[in-house]
Amino acid sequence: MTECSATQNKILEIGKKEFLAKGFRGASLRGIVKEAGFTQGAFYGYYPDKAALFEALVSEPADGLMEQFKAAQQAHFELIPEDKAAQSRELSTDYLNHFINFIYDNFDAFKLVICCSEGTKYSSYIHDLVEIEVTQTELYYERLRQLGKLEGTVSRELHHMITSAYFTAVFETVAHDMTREHAIQYVNELATFFNCGWEGMLRLK
CATH class of the missing domain: 1.10.357 (Tetracycline Repressor; domain 2)
Structure with a gap:
């Protein structure tokens, strides 16, 4: 697993946890990024928005x-x-x-x-x-x-x-x-x- 795929997998895992707990509407993109330990810029390197992350899941x-x-x-x-x-x-x-x-x-x-x-x-x-x-x-x-x-x-x-x-x-x-x-x-x-x-x-x- 490359560093890139590990980063993406971490975003997906934390995103899934956030969506399951709060639903799509209640989920915080800022909270997902913060828990993952990345910058929002790093997130946007993989997904353009919260909807794209949900769809990826x-x-x-x-x-x-x-x-x-x-x-x-x-x-x-x-x-x-x-x-x-x-x-x-x-x-x-x-x-x-x-x-x-x-x-x-x-x-x-x-x-x-x-x-x-x-x-x-x-x-x-x-x-x-x-x-x-x-x-x-x-x-x-x-x-x-x-x-x-x-x-x-x-x-x-x-x-x-x-x-x-x-x-x-x-x-x-x-x-x-x-x-x-x-x-x-x-x-x-x-x-x-x-x-x-x-x-x-x-x-x-």
Whole structure:
């Protein structure tokens, strides 16, 4: 490790501690620099502002999960030509377990995103996931409906509300600092509950 990378790592570590304790808005750039033992000039050699430091701490895992989530949406469409749409709930639960493990592999970053990101572009992270889910799932349901594979309907408003409740509940694992084992059990119970509701409304053939 070079002196340069050691300096940057120290800034990141102290920045993470400050953001976790005070949130992005409450965190003090001056306090971060002072605790790190550097001048503000040294800090600016790595990051132009506090927002850039926050993004450096969360962007890779947060953006990575978003891309994995988009790929999971596409995987559901791939079930249709194989006439396996009935397996969509099982596939969703499989992906959910993968996602929760990814979140716990990067727990501090997601703690920052879910609990400390007000004032950054990540403050709407759960909402952004919900929007992707609702938009892609409605296209998926319409495709199934055209094929006669779906009997029930759900309004977009209700769809959005249910999905928002579901995603918020999933990320409660992070907000409440659940252990990985507890979180996996919790999200699987949550998936069972919501899947039963969707099946009752949509009646997938």
